[in-house]
Amino acid sequence: MTRPNASPSATDATHSLAVIIFWLSSGAFAIGAGEFAAMSLLPYFASEFHASEAVAGHAISAYALGVVIGAPLIAMFASRLPRKHVLLALMGVFAVGNLLTALAPSMWTMDLARFLSGLPHGAFFGIAMLFAADIAGRDRRAQAVSQVILGLAIANIVGVPAVNYLGQELGWRLGFAMVAALACITVVMVWRTAPYKGPHPDAHPLAEIDAFRNRDVLLTLAMGAIGFGGMFAVYTYFSAAFLATTNAPAWGVSVILMIFGVGSTLGNIVAGALSGGRLLKAALALQILLGVASGFYAFSVGNVILMGASLFVIGLGGGLVVPLQTRLMDVAGNAQTLAAAMNHAAFNMANALGPWLAGMALTAGWGWRATGGVGVALSLGGIVIWMAMRWSDGRRPVETGATA
Incomplete structure (x- = not known):
């Protein structure tokens, strides 16, 4: 039931915006869970690969390197593409990177998989926030940005402990597979709910x-x-x-x-x-x-x-x-x-x-x-x-x- 002074179209628009931002925030949640859980699961994949914790830490560094390299390159070359399509592609790459992490047969292949997982990180956050701010309007853009980032914050409360616990109990590979599954769900739901927005005209x-x-x-x-x-x-x-x-x-x-x-x-x-x-x-x-x-x-x-x-x-x-x-x-x-x-x-x-x-x-x-x-x-x-x-x-x- 809507308020007397709220038109059905305005209510529907507000609901639609909330749904879109929720699924963008879900992508942020997946990225946060994958990034921070990798640190907590380090002793377990280090043990399986018979690597020291210092060597296993290269997987964490590889992810960060992927973020730093991927953010500017992807942002520049994706600037002329529709933001919705770019977001879908980035989350898809993140899903593949985490799936390859879960299947990695050796330490060096895991490093490569973590690098691939990190490539879309910065660009996804940046484009998701621009997308959310654009559809929210100038007066609500700061709130829209904070709601997208909220997924990363909530990942520290729920996602990281859950991935870490299941990784300890059922194997570290399951932890990364869970992140990949969540990323796939996000791809489907963003595709279904987000409106088509063309590239910035300039x-x-x-x-x-x-x-x-x-x-x-x-x-x-x-x-x-x-x-x-x-x-x-x-x-x-x-x-x-x-x-x-x-x-x-x-x-x-x-x-x-x-x-x-x-x-x-x-x-x-x-x-x-x-x-x-x-x-x-x-x-x-x-x-x-x-x-x-x-x-x-x-x-x-x-x-x-x-x-x-x-x-x-x-x-x-x-x-x-x-x-x-x-x-x-x-x-x-x-x-x-x-x-x-x-x-x-x-x-x-x-x-x-x-x-x-x-x-x-x-x-x-x-x-x-x-x-x-x-x-x-x-x-x-x-x-x-x-x-x-x-x-x-x-x-x-x-x-x-x-x-x-």
Whole structure:
């Protein structure tokens, strides 16, 4: 039953939009479950292939390399293609990559399969968000972007634990097969529910390259690559710190990582609400939150309750991806597809930078608290870049309320 002041056509349009975004979010869920579950299943495929954990870790690096390489290349050459068709192809490649992972006969073939799985990652997120924002309209685009990303956040609550548990109980190959199956379902449902949207009329591969010459695009990507690194500095070493500094049972790690996933989910929802017309202010608020939470984590190491609370708040700060992704839509001009895809490549760079710096701090003997300190330092770096973004906005005319 509809409200008296709501026309059936408006209600149907709202319902249709919700269904489309749900299935785009389902694709994000599949990608998140596959990416993070691969880390938790590493000991099991390392054992089967008789490889050290360091060698098995090449599969994780191969996936990240696929993201960084695939995001710009696919975005440039797919810019003149209908976005719906590109999304279907990308999710299809992701399904094939995970199926090949589940069937891999050796470590090097698994590395190749993980590389293939990573290729569509950044481009899918970028194009899915542009697609959702386009059909939602300007007033609701930030919420549409946050709802697509929500699938990635929920994957940390449900998908990763489920894939990890079944992988432990029934074999790691089943975990990747489940991800492939979900990706196939997403292909079918996006094909059935999403409307046909032609390519952007001004899109062109050479025009997409302009993103790399756009100061505002580069600054936004830099804030993601550096400011977001603090979250990964803490998250990567949390399990080891928890087991080394507390007397809590090992299952406590899974519980707190689920709490982190809840925080991440809420962070994306809140960021979507905050970002409407206030992108830079929302980005600054979330960057400060990440820095404060990282500092709190540094002092909480060894205390189970406080470590859980700090991981929850760090998850909230992860909503930073929403205002940064939405800002890219404002400043990218005709390079929309490449800029949106590169945002996720930037976050994968953060995933490399944060753990690398935190690992250096641990190697130097500074202790587990140092990972939180690295998070604070990277958040400060993000704030410095935010100041440069603000300065850049002051040097060009902007649409009132678009990015302030």
